Amino acid sequence: MAQPSSLPPLNPQFCFSTTALREFLRLSRSSIDDTITQNLNALETPAKAGFDPTSTSRLGPRPQSHQIDAVACQAFKNKVLFPSWQTRSDVLSYCTLVATSPDPDDPEMALREAEMEKNRERVVDERLDPYSARFFPREARTENLASILRMEMGVESIVRYRTWDIVRRRCGVSTHDGWEAALADWRRSREPTGGN
Known part of the structure; x- marks a missing residue:
């Protein structure tokens, strides 16, 4: 069974290294x-129900309509699925904070300022050259990171929706219709109960 991803070392350089x-x-x-389907299949114990003699007369894979043991499903969600989602959420949240913070170490800051200065000195005459007013400044790395994060958060939402749909079908009735509520409930269950 797959294990949840461990949190990478979080620092601004990790976020700005968009490849990493x-x-x-x-x-x-x-x-x-x-x-997710393979992970859930690994939770099944086929010998539990005993041998079905009619299973040898069927062609093709077994139907996936039967549900997995509720205890095994809950353990998978609590120990593998939700921790993995939480780790990715932590990384995305941290990098969003980096993308919205000032970036005094931006290596291209001086180059962008020089481009802006040069643009201010340009003579724009749209009658002679209709394209002379166009100026596309170099994007700051925080802006680039913010754009990548918006895209990755969209992907994350789609992936989680799809995963949760499969988990709900295979694990049976859930008290949560959406993955957001299920993850929020898991987070609350992990919060220390304060008693001073």
Whole structure:
């Protein structure tokens, strides 16, 4: 059974290295969400019901309509699925904070300022050249990171919706219709109960 992804070392450089960020998210999704059917199949104990002699007369794979043991499903959700989702949420939240914070270490800041200065000195005459007013400044790395994070959060939402749909079908009736409520409930269950 797949294990939840461990939290990478979070620092601004990890976030700005969009290749590392995307690779972490891709590997985490592929080990849990993309293989959710296989992960759930691993929870089944086929010998529990005994041998079915009619199973040898059927062609093709067994139907996936039967449900998995509720205790095994709950353990999978609590120990594998939700921790993996939480880890990805933590990474996305941290990198969103980095993307919305000032970036004094931006290596291209001086280059962007020089481009802006040069643009202010340009003579724009749209009658002679209708394209002369066009100026596309270099994007700050925080803006680029914010754009990537918006896209990754959209992907994350779609992946979780699909995964939760399969989990609900295979694990039976759930008190949560959506993955958001299920994850929020799991988070609340892990909060320490304060008693001073």
